[in-house]
Amino acid sequence: MKILRPLIPLTVILILYFALKEGVPYLGSQLHEGTWPVIPTSVMKMYVFFIAVGVLLIFTFTDDGFKANIGPFAEIYLNPDRKIIRFVSAVLVGCFGAWVSYQYVKPTFDAPVELRSIHPAPPSNAKMWGKTYSIGTLKNPLREDKENFAANVKAGGEVYYKNCFYCHGDRMLGKGPFWDGFTPVPANFVDIGTIAQLSESFVFWRIGTGGPGLPSEATPWLSAMPVWHEFLSEEEVWKVILFLYDYTGHSPRVIEPHH
Amino acid sequence: MALKKNSSVAGNRYLKIFMVAFALAVLFPFSGSLELSAENFSVSDVWAEDAAGGEPAATEGEGADGESAEGEAVESNEWKPAPPPVLETKDYPLIPGFNSRMWVWYVAQLHLFFAAFVLGVPMFVWAIELIGVLSGDKRYDRMAHEFMKVSMTGFSLAASFGGLLAFLLFVCYPDFMSYMTSIFGKTMIFYAVLFFAESFFVYTYYYGWDAMDNAKMKKVHLALGLGLNIAGMTLMVVSNSWASFMMAPSGIGDDGAFLGNVWAAINGPLWNPLNLHRVIANVAYGGSLTAAYAAYKFVTVDPKATEDRAHYDWMGYTSFIVAMVGLLPLPFAGYWLTKEVYGYSQQMGITLMGGVFAWLFILQAVLIGAIFLSANYYLWCSLGRTEAAKRYYFMIKPLGIVIVIAFLMWFTPHTLIMTSTEVTQVGGTHHPVLGPFGVMAAKNTAVNTLILATFLSFQIFRRAGIKAVGDGFWAKNGTAIQVALYTAAMGNIVILGVYSYVIPASVRIGLSVPQVCTTAVVIILAMIIDGKMFKKSEEVSETKWGQMPMRSQYALFMLAISFTWLMGLMGYCRSAIRQHWHVYTVFRDNSVEAFTPTLPFAALHVTIIVVIFMALVFFMFWMPILASKKGKVGAEQKAH
Ligand code: HEM
Numbered sequence: 001m002k003i004l005r006p007l008i009p010l011t012v013i014l015i016l017y018f019a020l021k022e023g024v025p026y027l028g029s030q031l032h033e034g035t036w037p038v039i040p041t042s043v044m045k046m047y048v049f050f051i052a053v054g055v056l057l058i059f060t061f062t063d064d065g066f067k068a069n070i071g072p073f074a075e076i077y078l079n080p081d082r083k084i085i086r087f088v089s090a091v092l093v094g095c096f097g098a099w100v101s102y103q104y105v106k107p108t109f110d111a112p113v114e115l116r117s118i119h120p121a122p123p124s125n126a127k128m129w130g131k132t133y134s135i136g137t138l139k140n141p142l143r144e145d146k147e148n149f150a151a152n153v154k155a156g157g158e159v160y161y162k163n164c165f166y167c168h169g170d171r172m173l174g175k176g177p178f179w180d181g182f183t184p185v186p187a188n189f190v191d192i193g194t195i196a197q198l199s200e201s202f203v204f205w206r207i208g209t210g211g212p213g214l215p216s217e218a219t220p221w222l223s224a225m226p227v228w229h230e231f232l233s234e235e236e237v238w239k240v241i242l243f244l245y246d247y248t249g250h251s252p253r254v255i256e257p258h259h
Numbered sequence: 260m261a262l263k264k265n266s267s268v269a270g271n272r273y274l275k276i277f278m279v280a281f282a283l284a285v286l287f288p289f290s291g292s293l294e295l296s297a298e299n300f301s302v303s304d305v306w307a308e309d310a311a312g313g314e315p316a317a318t319e320g321e322g323a324d325g326e327s328a329e330g331e332a333v334e335s336n337e338w339k340p341a342p343p344p345v346l347e348t349k350d351y352p353l354i355p356g357f358n359s360r361m362w363v364w365y366v367a368q369l370h371l372f373f374a375a376f377v378l379g380v381p382m383f384v385w386a387i388e389l390i391g392v393l394s395g396d397k398r399y400d401r402m403a404h405e406f407m408k409v410s411m412t413g414f415s416l417a418a419s420f421g422g423l424l425a426f427l428l429f430v431c432y433p434d435f436m437s438y439m440t441s442i443f444g445k446t447m448i449f450y451a452v453l454f455f456a457e458s459f460f461v462y463t464y465y466y467g468w469d470a471m472d473n474a475k476m477k478k479v480h481l482a483l484g485l486g487l488n489i490a491g492m493t494l495m496v497v498s499n500s501w502a503s504f505m506m507a508p509s510g511i512g513d514d515g516a517f518l519g520n521v522w523a524a525i526n527g528p529l530w531n532p533l534n535l536h537r538v539i540a541n542v543a544y545g546g547s548l549t550a551a552y553a554a555y556k557f558v559t560v561d562p563k564a565t566e567d568r569a570h571y572d573w574m575g576y577t578s579f580i581v582a583m584v585g586l587l588p589l590p591f592a593g594y595w596l597t598k599e600v601y602g603y604s605q606q607m608g609i610t611l612m613g614g615v616f617a618w619l620f621i622l623q624a625v626l627i628g629a630i631f632l633s634a635n636y637y638l639w640c641s642l643g644r645t646e647a648a649k650r651y652y653f654m655i656k657p658l659g660i661v662i663v664i665a666f667l668m669w670f671t672p673h674t675l676i677m678t679s680t681e682v683t684q685v686g687g688t689h690h691p692v693l694g695p696f697g698v699m700a701a702k703n704t705a706v707n708t709l710i711l712a713t714f715l716s717f718q719i720f721r722r723a724g725i726k727a728v729g730d731g732f733w734a735k736n737g738t739a740i741q742v743a744l745y746t747a748a749m750g751n752i753v754i755l756g757v758y759s760y761v762i763p764a765s766v767r768i769g770l771s772v773p774q775v776c777t778t779a780v781v782i783i784l785a786m787i788i789d790g791k792m793f794k795k796s797e798e799v800s801e802t803k804w805g806q807m808p809m810r811s812q813y814a815l816f817m818l819a820i821s822f823t824w825l826m827g828l829m830g831y832c833r834s835a836i837r838q839h840w841h842v843y844t845v846f847r848d849n850s851v852e853a854f855t856p857t858l859p860f861a862a863l864h865v866t867i868i869v870v871i872f873m874a875l876v877f878f879m880f881w882m883p884i885l886a887s888k889k890g891k892v893g894a895e896q897k898a899h
Contacts, residue, residue: 026692038640038681043671046625046670048626051667052665053632054632054659054660054662054663057635057636057639057659058656060810061655062643062652063643063808074438122606122607136606154614199605
């Protein structure tokens with residue numbers, strides 16, 4: 001029995017790990033500028049775990065494969081003649097365990113990792129401008145007004161460049177002059193993951209109540225987004241929403257009415 | 260509107276009847292005798308009393324088609340149903356050291372596990388018995404009988420937990436239950452009566468098996484089995500209506516008061532999606548647990564008893580196939596259910612998939628992936644049963660790679676957990692090219708690939724030991740056509756998947772349909788071609804049942820455990836998205852224990868429940884063995 005045989009699946013797993021960790025971001029950055037430089041650790045852990053499981057399954061489904069790849073462990077740990085390799089492998093496993101533990105306990109300056117929901121469920125009612133709005137049924141009153149549409153969009157653009165551009169950027173990419181000062185970073189409206197998948201009432205609520213208005217699922221980082229209903233009028237907010245969708249070319253999500 | 264606690268009179272009466280019926284139903288399986296039947300307990304008497312007592316009775320909703328459109332108020336001067344009361348903390352009984360919420364959670368979940376099992380098993384037992392009758396092969400009959408044997412203890416346990424659950428609900432949440440009974444009282448009594456029917460069928464079906472094993476009586480026996488399944492299925496859809504009502508109430512007015520039409524309350528927007536998902540899931544679940552039973556026997560039986568091993572290997576395989584047949588349509592039934600949740604309430608939908616619970620769906624995806632991996636591994640190990648399978652080994656590695664990649668795509672979360680350094684490095688939550696991760700476009704592509712790959716594993720397994728003979732068209736070209744079919748299908752699925760990235764969300768949803776159809780068409784066509792190809796076939800090498808490695812049996816255990824866990828987590832999820840409501844948006848839960856647990860807390864408790872259940876399952880597996888030991892030593896051998 002070849003005692004080092006299990007190193008083959010192990011090497012395969014390691015190669016795949018590095019391909020994910022370094023290769024994928026590198027390849028991405030070559031293909032498209034601005035691709036993520038990392039795969040988040042939390043996802044990485046799951047990927048590696050299941051890659052390891054998959055590799056083991058593929059290597060052990062036949063009896064021969066099982067004996068060749070798993071047998072050596074029995075050989076190392078149960079055969080009295082294998083003292084040296086047993087000792088070496090125990091030390092290696094021990095060191096690996098120590099390294100993993102150290103990674104977990106070593107102090108860092110990072111905020112603790114927590115699940116944060118970017119688009120939390122809106123409350124059914126929200127209070128703004130001293131009124132109560134029902135988020136479920138709210139519609140943008142200016143959208144129907146076809147006559148003044150262009151004028152409204154233009155006015156919305158003014159609101160945007162006077163108030164929002166510092167954070168959300170002149171091209172709405174979330175990269176305004178101050179963007180990297182915030183955690184979480186300002187939303188990128190061109191991205192199909194923000195306003196493109198939200199209804200106007202949701203966006204109205206998010207602008208009106210800002211970071212402090214977020215429910216608890218959006219913690220621990222209440223965003224730096226200001227509470228705009230304290231600074232803008234209701235009409236200005238509706239106008240800026242028109243502008244956001246017009247500029248980015250997205251259309252707001254329409255919620256199908258249910259019976 | 261804000262009526263203070265006003266328990267409805269009708270509700271309380273139904274409540275008593277229900278309690279008595281349930282107590283009897285629980286005692287019944289333990290009494291071990293068949294004498295106790297519906298005669299001892301006449302529902303009609305109680306209803307007659309209702310009328311005679313001159314007290315206002317609930318208006319008949321079902322029959323009143325002419326007068327009442329669905330969901331509209333039934334005019335009645337006699338009885339006005341009360342809206343749900345606004346409760347305060349003190350309205351809930353406080354028992355020191357006893358957390359009502361947790362108890363109800365634990366007991367309800369355990370009840371559901373056993374109930375799902377004992378409803379699922381008879382469905383395929385009946386089918387297997389029928390196959391046995393039609394093919395004349397006695398082995399099927401024996402196997403079906405043994406499956407029933409395993410589920411008998413499960414039946415008692417399901418009933419016991421059900422009784423305990425009803426008891427706890429009425430004790431711990433009296434006002435809520437009285438509101439529910441004021442609406443569903445009739446269906447609750449119907450449920451209790453159905454339970455008698457279920458017990459009757461279960462006992463006659465199981466204990467009558469040998470006695471009715473002759474040409475004349477076999478039909479009667481099959482009819483009993485059919486009765487059992489009908490009773491079981493009806494039981495389930497009735498109780499589903501209570502759960503779906505709590506999530507998406509219907510048949511009530513704006514203030515939550517019942518409008519009088521029971522059918523409108525039952526037939527809410529989530530009832531049928533829930534029914535469908537649960538029926539399919541129950542079959543799959545029953546299959547996975549009986550597979551675990553066969554695996555348990557396989558690993559514990561004397562390795563020298565080759566015949567026994569062959570039997571349990573075959574039994575494990577059959578259960579496994581049942582579980583797989585149930586598994587394949589589940590993702591789609593699941594999507595329908597979720598879609599309806601969104602349709603009913605956008606807020607609930609966001610809470611479910613994008614909000615606090617999102618991470619649970621990652622766990623769900625991980626467990627489903629574990630199911631697929633175990634399933635494929637079991638199939639690959641099964642190739643070892645026959646020597647000739649070696650010629651297909653070369654396909655396993657690529658298949659494994661495809662499965663792992665598809666699986667990684669399928670569980671990639673929508674809401675990513677990132678450290679703050681990572682967030683800044685990344686500069687947002689959405690990828691500049693791929694956009695948000697974990698979107699349905701990618702997931703659907705992945706899940707269809709996963710299903711196709713698994714089906715391919717199954718096809719390889721089926722032809723492992725045989726080859727087509729003759730020079731008919733299909734025998735010669737069947738494989739090539741199938742390869743072309745798979746290639747075209749994968750191309751179609753992947754192209755649709757990529758395409759759906761670049762179109763707006765509203766159109767994207769619609770693309771999952773052609774993807775699913777592609778998968779379904781491939782599966783059906785491949786089966787048909789297989790049938791034609793191997794019409795004439797010869798064995799290349801003998802298939803040796805029982806020649807299975809032990810590790811393949813652990814894959815079967817893994818399957819059962821993953822299924823149980825999945826049910827626990829998803830059931831929790833379904834129930835918990837109501838958040839602080841007893842009945843969503845109309846009846847608030849103001850008890851001290853009403854809280855939405857954090858995910859680790861919920862996952863921990865679901866895990867504890869799964870462990871308790873698994874312990875009970877081992878007890879359940881061990882019971883029939885114990886029973887046959889007490890009788891004749893040879894009895895067990897004779898049973899199969
Ligand atoms: C292969 C895929 C799937 C499997 C094996 C599966 C399995 C199950 C099982 C066994 C249950 C418990 C049924 C019962 O209590 O009787 C369940 C419930 C549930 N599933 Fe799935 N499911 C799958 C896909 C999905 C998907 C894709 C979704 C939604 C995105 C979903 C949503 C749910 C929900 C919300 C419940 C709770 C319903 C209840 O209260 O029982 N499922 N699932």
